[in-house]
Amino acid sequence: MDRIYLDNAATTQPAPEVIEAMLSCLRKTYGNPSSLHSVGLEARGLIESARRKMAAFINASPDEVIFTGSGTESNNTVIKGIALSLQDKGNHIISTAIEHHAVHAPLSFLEEQGFKVTYLPNDDEGLVDPDDLKKAISEKTILVSVMHANNEIGTIEPIRELGAICRERGIYFHTDAVQTFGHLPIDVQEMNIDLLSASAHKLYGPKGIGLLYARKGVKIKPLLHGGDQEKRRRASTENTPGIAGFAKAVELAATEMEREALRQTRLRDRLISALLELVPESRLNGHPKLRLPNNINMSFAYVEGEAMLLNLDMQGISVSTGSACTSASLEPSHVLAALGLTQELSHGSLRFSLSRSTTEEEIEQVISTLTPIIAQLRAMSPLYRKQAVK
Amino acid sequence: MDRIYLDNAATTQPAPEVIEAMLSCLRKTYGNPSSLHSVGLEARGLIESARRKMAAFINASPDEVIFTGSGTESNNTVIKGIALSLQDKGNHIISTAIEHHAVHAPLSFLEEQGFKVTYLPNDDEGLVDPDDLKKAISEKTILVSVMHANNEIGTIEPIRELGAICRERGIYFHTDAVQTFGHLPIDVQEMNIDLLSASAHKLYGPKGIGLLYARKGVKIKPLLHGGDQEKRRRASTENTPGIAGFAKAVELAATEMEREALRQTRLRDRLISALLELVPESRLNGHPKLRLPNNINMSFAYVEGEAMLLNLDMQGISVSTGSACTSASLEPSHVLAALGLTQELSHGSLRFSLSRSTTEEEIEQVISTLTPIIAQLRAMSPLYRKQAVK
Amino acid sequence: MWEYTDKVMEHFWNPRNVGEVENPDGLGEVGSIACGDALRLTFKVDENKRITEAKFKSFGCASAIAAASALTEMLKGLTVEDAEKITNQDIAASLGGLPKQKMHCSVLGEQVLEKAIAYYRGNPADNKEEMICECFGVTELEIQKALKENN
Ligand SMILES: Cc1ncc(COP(=O)(O)O)c(C=O)c1O
Ligand SMILES: Cc1ncc(COP(=O)(O)O)c(C=O)c1O
Ligand code: FES
Ligand code: FES
Numbered sequence A, B: 001m002d003r004i005y006l007d008n009a010a011t012t013q014p015a016p017e018v019i020e021a022m023l024s025c026l027r028k029t030y031g032n033p034s035s036l037h038s039v040g041l042e043a044r045g046l047i048e049s050a051r052r053k054m055a056a057f058i059n060a061s062p063d064e065v066i067f068t069g070s071g072t073e074s075n076n077t078v079i080k081g082i083a084l085s086l087q088d089k090g091n092h093i094i095s096t097a098i099e100h101h102a103v104h105a106p107l108s109f110l111e112e113q114g115f116k117v118t119y120l121p122n123d124d125e126g127l128v129d130p131d132d133l134k135k136a137i138s139e140k141t142i143l144v145s146v147m148h149a150n151n152e153i154g155t156i157e158p159i160r161e162l163g164a165i166c167r168e169r170g171i172y173f174h175t176d177a178v179q180t181f182g183h184l185p186i187d188v189q190e191m192n193i194d195l196l197s198a199s200a201h202k203l204y205g206p207k208g209i210g211l212l213y214a215r216k217g218v219k220i221k222p223l224l225h226g227g228d229q230e231k232r233r234r235a236s237t238e239n240t241p242g243i244a245g246f247a248k249a250v251e252l253a254a255t256e257m258e259r260e261a262l263r264q265t266r267l268r269d270r271l272i273s274a275l276l277e278l279v280p281e282s283r284l285n286g287h288p289k290l291r292l293p294n295n296i297n298m299s300f301a302y303v304e305g306e307a308m309l310l311n312l313d314m315q316g317i318s319v320s321t322g323s324a325c326t327s328a329s330l331e332p333s334h335v336l337a338a339l340g341l342t343q344e345l346s347h348g349s350l351r352f353s354l355s356r357s358t359t360e361e362e363i364e365q366v367i368s369t370l371t372p373i374i375a376q377l378r379a380m381s382p383l384y385r386k387q388a389v390k
Numbered sequence C: 001m002w003e004y005t006d007k008v009m010e011h012f013w014n015p016r017n018v019g020e021v022e023n024p025d026g027l028g029e030v031g032s033i034a035c036g037d038a039l040r041l042t043f044k045v046d047e048n049k050r051i052t053e054a055k056f057k058s059f060g061c062a063s064a065i066a067a068a069s070a071l072t073e074m075l076k077g078l079t080v081e082d083a084e085k086i087t088n089q090d091i092a093a094s095l096g097g098l099p100k101q102k103m104h105c106s107v108l109g110e111q112v113l114e115k116a117i118a119y120y121r122g123n124p125a126d127n128k129e130e131m132i133c134e135c136f137g138v139t140e141l142e143i144q145k146a147l148k149e150n151n
Helices: A016-028 A038-057 A071-086 A101-112 A130-136 A159-169 A240-278 A305-314 A334-338 A343-347 A360-380 A382-389 B016-028 B038-057 B071-086 B101-112 B130-136 B159-169 B240-278 B305-314 B334-338 B343-347 B360-380 B382-389 C006-013 C062-075 C080-084 C088-094 C100-120 C140-149
Strands: A065-068 A092-096 A116-120 A141-145 A172-176 A195-199 A210-214 A282-284 A295-300 A349-353 B065-068 B092-096 B116-120 B141-145 B172-176 B195-199 B210-214 B282-284 B295-300 B349-353 C026-032 C037-045 C051-059
Touching (some): A065 A240, A071 A141, A334 A343, A382 C037, B065 B240, B071 B101, B334 B343, B343 B349, C006 C062, C037 C100, C062 C088
Parallel strands (some): B172 B195
Antiparallel strands (some): A065 A210, A282 A295, B282 B295
8 A cells, every 4th residue: 555645734745847857957957056157057047947937926026036945944034134134123023823933933032132022812713813913013013924824723814914914014024835835826916925935845846945035125134144146145056956846846836736725625624524523522723714725633632643643654644743742842732722722632633734646545544544543542541531431 | 079067166066876866865755854654754764874974974973963055054053153152252253364255254244243253364375374373362262263175276274283273272163164075084073173064066966955063062053943953953844855965975975085086186287287387377376285186276367267268168168267257246256365366367267176077088178278268368468468568 | 753662662552451450459640731641550469469460541652652551561470569669761671762852751650650559558649530630740850850860
């Protein structure tokens, strides 16, 4: 049996076309894009054509697209770069409780340096309220950063409204679109986005290449200082094979994104309703509708995430969990906590994230494999017994 | 005729074995190394085995090896990370006049923030004097950064002596080894190195992957804040294919480095002596002996670098120049200036950098191609004519 | 992420002695709110004060399950006095070691054993029934102590 890979929110398998594009670049377009000779010019050409593709994909202009080394680097560049360039204007940043660590960690770093951060709350399905943003904005606010969709629970935030509020107040608006880029349509003009982060490996592209969109005129200091690459906004010899792969991934997304969103939504909803029906005391985490097409996050009371994960893995199914036991810090998911889940339910959570290759058969296989695993683990759980006798 | 690529100091063509290793990783080891299931564990295994290889190669322990996104990122991490973690101890950093922009630019950034930087001078062959370092050290010195070998002129600095001075004074010593890693033997213990930067694409590895060696106990704040990767010293989903390619490049280097250094030194010296002999008013820049095996940097009076470069390119030979005309900033090379070269000679400089695939025939081809080009350009040069009638 | 030994995984896949001993002589429960795991141990003792039967229930990760499973195997045939000497390091060692961050899962085993023995000796007050809601599990200090001992 082939492995059923349902951890695509963590990372995807590069598409064959992406690998092909990288291979061709590694073999033929090996020059340094800063070199003046024809080998260098070819590499330069590859990058600029990729940049145009990226720009068109989100309705930006090529000048506004900066290639980085990861989604994390894009987020760090925005958060620290804006803080540094606008510190004379103010020291207040607004974000949310459910951002990825790649936003929270640089924000904590800034807090150590004396910046103030307001973390907007969310409702129990993970939605941020634009009215809360309005209230949080002060004279000193220099940046608002709200993710497009959450990586754990899949909830899609009202970016356009949030962006409009910032635009009106003249405050830069950043969105971490790492989970949506290539999966949901993005139009930076229409959605009032000033800064946006993306990472190729979440859309069947290679790892180690990210994108930062920065609207023309946005003042931002670079994070990597050095050579003149990326118009001095990001030094380092450009990762041409990575860029070639990223561009190919975007090309694929442009043609199949819409179709895939519909298809995966159907599979997603089938998995959710089957598990809710078959497993007593289970619940869906996140919003039922305003949700990434490929994200299912559920909690199963009385069982522990890691135990379910390893049992599924044994049977050839890869998923992830919000359980503390699986994180290096042993802290339970801050996102599930922000939904108001008890520690116990948060410990019993699993995330299934689908891909362009996920099939109906695979979904059925997951349903029939997971149900007995949960029953068996519950039989072993001291919590379940108590609950049962109550 | 095949193209003769002599710009390997800018970047190298990935070795076929490197491409193979990346390909296999892209196809099979696609998991996120932080994932707990077996797809993730496989990726984790790949990274840790690569890390052990890197560590063994420079006589470090695996824990001391951090993967980054580029040589530039490694340098930025060291310079800003040490500054941040030791700012209470002092605000003085020592470096040299001939470092790469990836060292100078973060240093300038720190100078804007109030740090003081001393740039050690060098002799007219590019060598830094350890006595100058001794004199420059003060109570407030927290970091010394001197490159292992210079990327333009190839001069190899006395790292072991410089490191010993720092070790004795209890000051962290960093070396930018981007040009030497995989080309010259490096032993971080014996050479008294606390921190070291390298970049895979300079040794037939892929672009977009770098290495930072940080001796155990060295206090350094991360540049990329986010997830728990690289023991919290560098957040971002790991670039597994890049790491796989880098590891393969190091494996190759370990077997062929010594042999190649001898072979390329022979080719290098042939090219130097032939051009010195055949082209009047030409000179070698940098040290004649303490020099990268693959680096030739020469100035040809009365002609302009870009013109030579384009003529060579036309005839299938890729080289680079220190000429202002070829840099985005139009500033002449700061390295050639630091050797005391006149602007004019600096404008007439070319750099040839050899590789494992460079052949004797290619070198002869360069000699016979370049000589008439220079003659022809000189015939066109107002400076030359003047000189001639004098 | 974790490097589990084969022994850990073997116990995880085939946990021994899952369940509860009827009319137990020893009974203990611990729960660590910090990482959400809970463990219940019951055992039976014969006239020679030898443990004849030990069973566990666990809500926890693979290490927690494996540690509990290994503990129940170790207990069988021991006198209560000997059982008392078992430390979390003994449990971890019997599994061929645990990842550093997971050592506390074996601490749970040591803790639950202490409680079960206390119960056996007539101090059932040590066992509050409402675990999880009342955090009387492994403290940070104990975990740190265990980590130090294991370095
Ligand atoms: C929402 C979100 N932001 C940022 C990141 C970081 O991206 P990368 O690991 O490519 O740096 C991720 C994924 O890891 C993510 O899901
Ligand atoms: C000496 C030196 N340091 C740093 C770098 C920067 O490396 P990268 O372009 O991989 O960031 C280079 C090459 O570009 C170099 O030659
Ligand atoms: S039970 Fe939580 S880490 Fe072991
Ligand atoms: S002569 Fe044109 S830039 Fe120097």
